[in-house]
Amino acid sequence: MIRTSICDLLGIELPIIQAPISNATCPELAAAVSNSGGLGMLSVTWRQPDEIRAVIRETRSLTEKPFGINLVLESDVHDRLNICLEEGVKIVSLFWGEPNSYIRASHQAGALVMHSVGSVSEAQEAASAGADVIVAQGWEAGGHVRGTVSTLTLVPAVVDAVAPIPVVAAGGIADGRGIAAAFALGASAVWLGTRFVASEEALAHHTYKQKLLAAGVGDTIYSTLFDVGWENAAHRALRNSTVEIWEKAGCPPRGKRPNEGQVIARKADGTPIVRYSFSQPLETMQGDVEGMVHYAGQSVGLIKDIQPAARIVQQLKQETEQVMGQWQ
Template identity: 55%
Template sequence: MCRSLRGGISPRFLPVSRVQPAMPTLHTPLCAAVGIDYPIVQAPIGSVSCPELAAAVSDAGGLGMLAVTWRDLDETRTVIEETQAATDAPFGVNLVLDPEARQRPTADHLDACLDAGVEIVSFAFGDGSAYVDRVHDAGRLVMQTVGSVAEAETAIDAGVDVLVAQGWEAGGHVQSDVATMPLVPQIADAAAEDDVPVVAAGGIADGRGVAAALALGADGAWLGTRFVAAEEAAAHQEYKRSVGQAPSEATVHSQLFDKGWPGTDHRTLRNSTVEDWIAAGKPPAGDRPGEDETVASDAAGNPVERYGDDPPLPDMEGNVEALPMYAGQSAGLATDVLPADEIVSTLVDEAREAAHTLGERTSG
């Protein structure tokens, strides 16, 4: 497998001529490894991920992903089968390993995914080493999200096929204390000797960010916030609008929405719940304003608490604005709600243009 120039731009990303730079291609080792056209990965954005979104991204040439950790085994099989029926392109599933987040054994969940025929399994918030052989024995690929070089080295030693380097700017639950720009090249350097493709995650929402990720030595970009604002995403319309209207400084890194997954950092948009908590002096769990208050309900009429970890979903009613709207510092770049295929094509066009412009600016 051909590797990118670590610490620099991928050879497939470089302009052909220094005199009249040609529009670069975006085919990287990630594309070859997972069978996609473009190095664009839709992050598994929790309950907001769905077969319609994953299939649309994969059909557009990127890699769609499903979050299945919070689904039971039958529902996991169902969403995989629905995605398979909607696309012939590769897609993946994500399993969170943190026992605080899980409601069923990882091994059982993994078996359900593999038995359903999923081709790519992504692990996060824990060491997936114990499951790598199981995935490989089934002839499938393993991705592992990491937040440090040490985690990356452990994953490489375990034989993972693709690393996802998640920086601190990311939306949703965050497992790194390091920003994307310094983290990605360090992990890319660590992965270079073993030819493990690296995907950059955190703070990327347009083609310039994709181009920057490739320039840092990554082989692809992992975008969550941008795809929350996709037409196919299973997010409440108020959530989508809020992401599109929010500037980067409108996000907060905390452990505030901890009912369901305690003790894990996450990044959300500022909303009434966040503002009231800040105004009260950021009290700990048990002393927060409206601690046990129900602010919304789901389609079945089940109560949704203020500090729960459920984001606003399409079928929720009530004060959905008060719920956690997970978003990264790239929120200010996700300005429009668009079809997923248009998001992918725009990202590709913008990344090519950014690389072309860089070539023109440096060719003299």
């Protein structure tokens, strides 16, 4: 398998990164990916301080290898970053916002920063702010989507703009063909989200995982529809019953959509989840989970099975070697 400069920088063997997939991340998933030679990640934006400490400590008990944490900067999350740094985290990933003060704090604590961007200008700003790695997220990505340019064009443009800073390709990658393509574009590593939602360890609800298997490359919708909790933020998700009732109503704006405020599911502690919430269905949730947002990238159409994360990493490695072997 190709070894790139990012392997030495991050202390990993394979340039394959399990993308932060919000609260579907967990210690078992992150540790399985790291133990397989890739980089596992924990999303901590929507976890309470005690839980953040607990998931970091648990991950550390499961692996001696490096792993990272992710924060979405849509709100002020300095307190959460401080907890992670206090816990000794050395790889910090940031998304969706102005990263300067977070980069400074991370560097002061001796941590590296990877910043996810959706455009060349955002990449240049992150590079000027001192980001150690730039994650270029194409429009086909699942979850919240920062830009409007496809991975195929964004990655080489960002590589050119921020050289020699390493660039990670995100969005649309779910197998060895995509990984080989990303290297051909100049990426130093790949960042896979939807593929790892469809892993045994991910905390996504089982009906969500089954929906991923059934979906094709054209079954996602890019919109700002699921906005309760995070407004005006474009995201890509599977079409589901909530999308259908909204489309049937003529795609009305926020405030005029069918069944707004309707409680459709509940978290394990009983907290209600309303229609159009930005919360994704987790295995502990109950109710009409089908009507909740099922974040997924176009790469969903390439995913045919739910597997343990270690096997996914192994398979990705083999497929990549096979594709690149054909080039010689």
